[in-house]
Amino acid sequence: MRIQSIEAIPLVRKLEDVFQGGTYKITTRNTIVVRVVLDNGVVGEIFGGDEDQYQLDVCRIVNEIYCPLLVGQDVRDVEKNWERMWFTRIDLNNRGIHALDLAKHCVETQAIAAVDNACWDALGRALKQPVYKLLGGYRERVPVLAIGGYVMAGKTLADLQSEVEYYKQQGIFGMKLKVGHLSVEEDIERTRAARRAAGPNFHLCVDANQAWTVEQAVQFARGVRDLDLAWLEEPVRWHDQIEGNARVRTVGIPVNAGQGEISRHGCRDLIVRGAVDILNVDVTIAAGVTEWRRIAAMAHAFGVKMAHHEEPQIALHLLAAVPNGLHVEIFPNYQRDPMWYDLPVQQPTIRDGFMYLPDQPGFGILLRQDTIDRWRMH
Template structure:
């Protein structure tokens, strides 16, 4: 079965609510929509990535990479020779030299989108959901919301109301944003959530590289009293490897990182450096499911668990397919019109659990009218 065509449409949706983390803020939700076709009538239509949330100016380059650097490698290739295709695409990234780090990362982001489309097409070709093709370890996964963002005038009561709304949506917990205030203030927010929501409510904390090392250690030691599942990207980006190792050595809370990595090899560095207990690599950022599954196997061999940064449509399949997978991440409906509005008939979410779809491939249909309405004009 040969690939005959691939097309890309950048989509950007303004949000009513502004997101403020420790080191960033955004007012849009963006993604790439990929359509891949084969000579036997199999069509994949998927979406991938969130770089356009904050960097609309990167849309031109992402589209150019797919249309001018990737399409000529794909078209005419056997769909099922996915490892060989992935290697060929990564080989082309060598055209971007050391001073083009940003462009390299964007190119790998483009590879990730295309890799997801190829896997979706393979699932449709053999009439199997992806999680079953990849191992089928389970058919349901825990789900938590990324939330607790900072905001002008937001009170502790507002924070608790948000957590209650997650449970009403069937979501089992939160990945709480920290790192944008002092450790003491962030611990007050964490304590209030645990007290209000009880011991069965899942809580992880994500500093988005917002703390200095000593601040991260202080927060981790305090957070140990509130039974959090992990502490994500605890320290500033320029000291993250040694810094995360220090946080692990001086506290008992599991440390998570990986969403800022774009290669299998950089995740190996996290493991070899004793920097993490959990890797939350993002398949859309780091070269697709083909790359993510390589990291998951490596992590399993070293006793490291796998999470996934956002992208519930693909993370649910990856995390359900392996024994060392953790929970799927989503957003409140106000923060993610891609998941909540662009996807038709989302998977069932009840009692903190997402049930995987039975349909082949990713198993989700996209709303073409929504895509047309929000397509970015280049």
């Protein structure tokens, strides 16, 4: 089961609409397909990430540095292979940026993640086991959330309510509403409208994407305290994730954060300093399945739950494998995430609010070569 080759393939696709979150707007869907070939003929292949700015850097690190580093290694040695990547020093030729700049490290952890995730797929296929079984096999289905409630040109409160009703009709377990782009007062009004449309038995949470000061986040939390929100996601600006989120938690709504963390060390600090009830660490950013499972185990010891930022093709297996796993999330509209619909030959089954684990080895998803060829960057 030795690694014969590793290849990262960047894909990019322009979206037809502009999707506005709290601190950004989405105009393209990027992702990276990574293919790992073993010497016994097994091929692991999975897509992951939505990196725009550094996408080609991530692929270059995989193809030019990690591939030669790991060729000849046993794919079963996941911890050893991970450490070989983790301790490799990489020069991105960005001397204009401070040596400790987080962006540089984020590029590296995305590249480690890309390789590590594809190796887990190869390992599962080689052993003829689904990844969630290799990781622990805690549940056979995971509740599914819709990521929605974007601010879009001309979109009214009635439109937002229709969107919520659409998700309910689709049989989705709950919804994440984007806040943080408008005023706090307008977002309180939008959240109230969403809850009215959803009714009481619908998992409603909000995501500010680090848009607010602590004071704004507390103001929002107090204004929606009676709405039974499942969580408030990334309420506080990027520079105040620990003390800031800890203060927001005192209002009484669970705080979910961590999708921007790139290692277990940052997650450790969020946990032990009381900044989070839930961590939504992203396996395509924070150094892959091998690091995510360490973080999940650490979180479990402190009573912190695990969510996941997007990437259902991998997150489904992670959340099904650990006792403190929560929901998998998807964009249930083709316009926002055409890759989710076009890349896999078949998506996992969604029924009665749950996504079911595929019974196939690895991540259980085969990718369409014609889709890869069509959107490949040259």
